[in-house]
Amino acid sequence: KNEVEQSPQNLTAQEGEFITINCSYSVGISALHWLQQHPGGGIVSLFMLSSGKKKHGRLIATINIQEKHSSLHITASHPRDSAVYICAVRSGTGGETSGSRLTFGEGTQLTVNP
């Protein structure tokens, strides 16, 4: 079993729909990241959170530390939201030489049709 599991693997939605992507992890973490990978490969960091909820535009990320679960929501989805969304966790605090050693999920492919 992977340390980071995302669901669903693939998601197709109609423009305007509310989208939820889930991420479950099995280890204690110090932070969780949500990333977006566009067709063509570029990866952009959307959120980094360790508790509660964060919002940026139409994107909302939540995390429940006790349940080891995070969700990424997209409100009023648009075709330009079509991308792979990746969850990554950082275990423990490490030290200054450990860097940000992240464990990544396999990603969720989102397609939003007009």
Place this chain on the structure above:
Amino acid sequence: DAGITQSPRHKVTETGTPVTLRCHQTENHRYMYWYRQDPGHGLRLIHYSYGVKDTDKGEVSDGYSVSRSKTEDFLLTLESATSSQTSVYFCATGQFSGNTIYFGEGSWLTVV
């Protein structure tokens, strides 16, 4: 976005040849990382650097070496490329341990 440039962006090479991928950043970030991305796997860490001349192994470091002689450049070398190293390679940087990291555009490597 951090200014991260990877080169080459695409390369086809033969088995047994050495290959070097370059990552150049303009943000003066302390930490730099090399990941590979393969179907059925999440991004996996190959090597990382926490300062000039300071590097350490990641989870899939066999067959790879790295060097960081200055803050802005982090080189990934495949000493003798194998078909199993066909992958997409991503460089990433970050200023602080555990903080947001920024990714380059990726380098597609095919070993034939």
